Amino acid sequence: MAFSVVILAAGKGTRMKSSLPKVLHKVGGIPMVQRIINTVEAMAAHNVHLVYGHGGDQLKTSIEGKRLNWCLQAEQLGTGHAVQQAADHIKDDEDVMILVGDAPLIQQQTLERLVAVKAECDLALLTVELDDPTGMGRIVRNGEQISAIVEHKDATEAQRLIREINTGMMIMGGADLKRWLKLLGNSNAQGEYYLTDVIEMAAKEGKVIKAAQPDSAVEVEGVNNRIHLAGIERALQHREAVTLMTNGATLADPARIDVRGNVTTGQDVFIDINVVMQGTVKIGNNTSIGANCVLIDCEIGDNVVVDSHSVIEGAKVSENCVIGPFARLRPGAVMKPNAKVGNFVEMKKSILGEGAKVNHLTYLGDAEVGAKANIGAGTITCNYDGVNKSKTIIGENAFIGSNSSLVAPVKIGDGATVGAGSVITSEVSSDSLAVARGKQRNIEGWKRPTKKSS
Template identity: 45%
Template sequence: MTSPSSDTRPLAVVILAAGKGTRMRSDIPKVLHKIAGKSIVGHAASAPAQLSPDRLVIVVGPGMESIADDVPGAVAVVQHERLGTAHAVLTAREALADFDGDLMILNGDVPLIQPKTLVDLRQSIKTGAAVAVLGYHCSTEHAYGRLIIDVNGALDRIVENKDATDAEKQTNLCNSNAIVLAADHAWDILTAIDNDNAQGEYYLPDVVKVARAKGLSCTYALAPEDEVHGINSRVELARAEGFLQTRLRRRAMEEGATLIAPDTVFFSHDTKLGRDVIIEPHVVFGPGVVVADNVTVKAFSHLEGATVADSATVGPYVRLRPGADVGVGAKIGNFVEVKKASIEEGAKVSHLSYIGDARIGAHANVGAGTITCNYDGYDKHFTDVGAGAFIGSNTSLVAPVKVADGGFTGSGSVITKDVSADALAVERAQQKEVAGWAAKFRARKEAAKKKGS
C-alpha cells in the first residue's frame, strides 16, 4: 500500500520565534521589527498560510507571548529553556499531539520566502524521502551550514561552517533551516537528536544525520538566495527591506503602474494600486492604502490608511492620513493634509490646507490656507461642507459646523456658525484707513534712528 502524496497529507507548520535577538540591541523582540509596515514574523507566517496548513504553531520565548498576535490562527507555545532549535520544535509536540501529517519547520526571522518555494519544498518529499531541506546557492563568502549531496543526488548531511573541511567549504549550496519532515517519521527523528556538542544544544540540522542513520532518505529543494536571508541585526533588517521593496516595486509595475523613479518609492506590504496609476518620485505608502485606476500621486507625498478613487490627483507634498477618502476626479494639491475626511467627486483642496474629521462635498472648492478646527483639546468634531461650496482662502472652519450646498465663505473668515445654502458668510473686522499714518510712522522711526547714532 502506498502512502498518500505530500500535497494531500495534512500539514502542520511550526514557526520558531524564541530567539532573543540580542544583536538588534532593542527592547522589542527581534521578530516584531517591521519591514514594509509588517512584522518580520508576520511576513514569515504569510507564505505558509497560503498553503492552508491544518495546524499552525509558533514557538516563543518566556515573556514573548505577544509575538503570536502577529500570526493569526497560530497556537503559541513557550520554550522556557533555550536548548536549541530541535528542542524548540519538540516544545510544539504537545500542541500537535493529535496531529498526523507532514511537519514544516520555518524560522520566524526569515521573512521573504515565497509560497511557491514552500510548495516546492513540500513536494520534494513526495517521492518517499523522510526529510527535505531548503537550500540555496550563496553568491558571497558565508558562514552558513553546507548541504552535502551524495553521488546519487540525495542529501547526505548538513555540515556547519566551523566543522566543514576545506573541500566541503568549496560548495556554495547552503542551508536555509527550512525543513519538512514526512508524517511517518517526524517525531521519531526529532526525539533521536542528541546534544553531544560543545554548546550542549539540540540542533535541528541533525535531522539529516539521524534520518540517514535510520536508513531513511533525505532530499532538498532550492530557493532563490534573496528569499532565505535571516535577520539578526539592524543592518540585515535594512537589507531585507531593500529586497522586499524591490519585489513590491516590480510587482506594481508588472500590474500596470508607472513608477517614474522606482528606487525612490516605498510601498507597504499591503499597498493596492490600480491600472495606469502614475507614481512620481519620493512617494511613501504606509499600511492600508488603496489606489484606484488612472490616479496620479505626485512627488514627495505620504499616504497611510487612505483610499484614492479613479482619476484623482494627489500631491505634490501631500499627506493622506488614516481615514482619508479621496473621491473620483478629486484634487488634493501641494502641502495639504487630510485625516479621517471624505473629499467627494471632483472636489478640490489645492494647496496649504488641513482637512480633518470632515466631508468636502462634490465639486466644492477649498481655498489656500483653509483649516478645519476639529479638536477642542478633549474631543474631535465634524465639519460638513456641501456640494459646490466655495471656501475662501484662509478660512477657519470651527467644528462642529456646516456649510450647506453652494455656500460661500469670505477669505480670512472664522466660521463658527452654520452657513445656509447659496449664502455668503463673512466674519472679519471692518477695514479702517488712517490717512497719512504711514508717512508719520516712517518719519518718527527715522528721527529716532538718527538720534540713537
C-alpha cells in the first residue's frame, strides 16, 4: 500500500535560545527536518506533509522536497492538533506515517521496518527501551498487545516504572487516523490534544497494535537544546566514521573528522585529523588527505596526496597529483594526472595540464596550463580588469619565471620562457624568451635619507 508522511515541525524550540526554528538547526551541515524529508523521499513516500508554525518564512526558504506539502499549525495545541492540520490532505486508502521533525538520525532501514510491521497489523508504533525514561510517554501493554501510551505527567507511579517509551513515530491507515483525530479531547495535565490518545482508541476498537524498534536509541533521540544538538552531531559523525572505515578508509582519529554530506572513498584511503568534508565528495584509491583539510563538492582521483591545511572546493583532481600544504582549489579547478600544486597556490576555473607544476605562492584564475609547464613562485594571472574576466593560455613545457604577471587575455606558446619579474601583456610565441621589466640602474655613492630633527 502507498504511504504518505506527516512531519511535525511546528515547535519554536524555546530551549534552543535561538531566533532560528529548532528544526532548522543543522546536523552534519543539513537542517534536522531536511534530513528527515530526504530519508522519506528516498523511500518513495507518496506525499510529505510538513506541519509548521514558528518561523514559517525561514522554513520555506530553507527546506525543499519534491512532494512537500506545507500545513500551517497557527496555534500549538499538541501533537494531535498538529496532525489535524494535515487531515484534509490524507487519503482514506493510504497508510500515514507520522514523524517528529527534531529526531534527525532516524534511518531509512528503521522506517522500512516500521512499514513492514504495519503490514501485519492495524497500527504500528516505533518504540524504544531506555534506562531512564523520565519525561517520556510510556507504552502500556495488555500482555503483548499495546493498549495505550501514557504521558509522563499523567502516568501513575506504576506506569512510570515502564522502560519502553513512545518515540512519537507511528504508521496507521488514513481512514482510521482521520476518524480518531476527530475524537481527540484535551482533558489532561497540559490541556493539549495528544496524538498518543489514538492508541487507546485503536485498542478499544480491537485493532491490532504492534511495535518496531530502531537499531540504536540515538536514532529516535530528539533535540531540545544545544547540548542535545552537540550530542546528536557527535553521534552522526561516529556513524559516518564507521561507514568510511568499513568501506576501506583509515582514519587517524575517528572522533576528529566531520562529514557534512555524501562521501565515498576507495580502498586504502588515509584521512588525517580535523578533515571536514561537505556536499558530495569522492576520494579514489590509495589517496591521502592531510590534517585540517576542507573538501567540498570535489572529486579526487587515485594515488593523490593532499597535504595539510588545503581547501578543495568544486574541483576535479586526477590521479597521482600532489596538493599543498596550504593550497586552495576553487570551483572549476581541474588538475590533470601527475600535476602538482604547492603551498599557498590558488586555482580558480583553471586547468593544470598533465605533469605541470605550480610549486608555491601563485594564483591561477581563468587559465589553461599545458602539460609539463612550470610556473614559478609569485606568478599571477591577471584575469580581471574590474569588469570582465579574461583567459590566460600557457603552452606545454612553458617556463614562467618567478614573480611574473600575465595580463589576460594572453597566450604563452609551447616551450616559451618568461623571465622572472616580467609583466606580460601580449602573446609570447613558442620556444621564445620574453623579458618585460624595467631596466636596472645602480647609483654609486647614494646616501639614504636621514630623519629630520624636530
